[in-house]
Amino acid sequence: MGTTQLDTVPEPKYWHLRTVLTEALDSEFSVGEILPNERDLAARFGVARATLRQALEQLELEGRLQRRRGVGTTVAPPRVGVAVGSRKHDWPGTDDGWQPLDSVLAVPPPAVADALGTGRDEPVHTVRRSRVTDGRPVAAELLHIPPASVPDLTAIDAPSGAARARAVLRELRRLELERQENAVELGSAHAEDARQLDRLPGAPVLVVTTRYCAGSRIAALSVATYRADTCRLTFGDSGDVEIHHGGPRSRAC
Amino acid sequence: MGTTQLDTVPEPKYWHLRTVLTEALDSEFSVGEILPNERDLAARFGVARATLRQALEQLELEGRLQRRRGVGTTVAPPRVGVAVGSRKHDWPGTDDGWQPLDSVLAVPPPAVADALGTGRDEPVHTVRRSRVTDGRPVAAELLHIPPASVPDLTAIDAPSGAARARAVLRELRRLELERQENAVELGSAHAEDARQLDRLPGAPVLVVTTRYCAGSRIAALSVATYRADTCRLTFGDSGDVEIHHGGPRSRAC
DNA sequence: CAGTGGTCTAGACCACATG
DNA sequence: ATGTGGTCTAGACCACTGG
Structure with a gap:
């Protein structure tokens, strides 16, 4: 039996999500724009909120997003x-x-x-x-x-x-x-x-x-x-x- | 009625945990020493493993710990x-x-x-x-x-x-x-x-x-x-x- | 008040290193 | 085979902001 995907371990979901979101931010969002809330986003991508949050955390770390409690998640301006x-x-x-x-x-x-x-x-x-x-x-x-x-x-x-x-x-x-x-x-x-x-x-x-x-x-x-x-x-x-x-x-x- | 703890919101558990662990690292551990595994540590502190991990993440970010999958968590040398x-x-x-x-x-x-x-x-x-x-x-x-x-x-x-x-x-x-x-x-x-x-x-x-x-x-x-x-x-x-x-x-x- | 992100839980399974 | 950290889930509650 031939193994089609030799030794390629599937990317973690949160990392793949980060990539997808990065591309979305680059192409479909403008600075200051408000993203959908975390529960909606998680549902849309079919993942648990914790997983979605892991991806958002990465993006915030990279300066792409800004999150404020009680307000929402917005697209951050360049550093x-x-x-x-x-x-x-x-x-x-x-x-x-x-x-x-x-x-x-x-x-x-x-x-x-x-x-x-x-x-x-x-x-x-x-x-x-x-x-x-x-x-x-x-x-x-x-x-x-x-x-x-x-x-x-x-x-x-x-x-x-x-x-x-x-x-x-x-x-x-x-x-x-x-x-x-x-x-x-x-x-x-x-x-x-x-x-x-x-x-x-x-x-x-x-x-x-x-x-x-x-x-x-x-x-x-x-x-x-x-x-x-x-x-x-x-x-x-x-x-x-x-x-x-x-x-x-x-x-x- | 006097409020004894005026407007002081309780610290998040993971943050308090980070503080406790920092002090423990300073006083009771030497560089390279292996910490107990995450499940034991979580049990010892009476928190969920995810919460314990949040504290460990902080400490790793600060260069105090080094974690390797399959091996364990060790005390990191100074940067x-x-x-x-x-x-x-x-x-x-x-x-x-x-x-x-x-x-x-x-x-x-x-x-x-x-x-x-x-x-x-x-x-x-x-x-x-x-x-x-x-x-x-x-x-x-x-x-x-x-x-x-x-x-x-x-x-x-x-x-x-x-x-x-x-x-x-x-x-x-x-x-x-x-x-x-x-x-x-x-x-x-x-x-x-x-x-x-x-x-x-x-x-x-x-x-x-x-x-x-x-x-x-x-x-x-x-x-x-x-x-x-x-x-x-x-x-x-x-x-x-x-x-x-x-x-x-x-x-x- | 309703809606947001932040914290926390208990459990499951996976990838990896080691003996 | 065993034990480690890494990922993921589903759900709950809390703290904060704003209308």
């Missing part, structure tokens, strides 16, 4: 390119999309203390910032600054809040920035970050760790979490590297 | 830092962990053609490469090179295969590299990449798109997919930015 680590000699706070929220002087997590080279019991300034692009929050950041990097900071003016954060950044900017080193890895949004990014806890994020070096010392350490579904991080001196999804261009919104 | 876009003036192929596999001259996907600025019907050289670190595959790459970038390439020697790929890279290296621009985004591994990375289709990957510029022209375009679970991408001129998980250090392997 926005956000510049990271460009303009080598720029301190944080020079007017880009970053918005300082507040600042506290407290003992950081051990991992941060180790990376900074400060003692595990030494307090550092921690500035919370939020990055906004096109009116949408794209990143939440904790910027850790050893007191030694901002020696002239007076506790008198701006004791707390956003004003305090701005004061810390202002002082920091007086240092000579030698270089910055970036690292990117995948993570999941913790409760705080999730709220700030308008996502659920556990949402995939790109964690960018930046080491700001000045005078062969680590003057500051930034840990920023970017929404992985909506962001494309760009490095290097200039503009965007545009790669869109294949297929016919979708109609305008 | 390896892989340098991307360092040494600005380096062409691909200068002996780093990259290994050329083969090369074909074919019409690329429209998105690639557009990014290169070549016509959608013009064939380009496409070199497949694989990046290995510590003996493990970490990335799969397609490097697209317009024929104009390698004018002296003769089809005579090395008509195909790895030798051909090396020949193309050798010719490419004769150009003056002006700069490279990188972009990072989250994606999911397609069938080919998945096989090359020893993962299942749909596994999360960090897609690094690099534009190699020479003489104000785009001389080559690289699309590389890195295993998101095991890799931390580092940018910039020097070494690693080390941030490990918090908590007590786990015992050695």
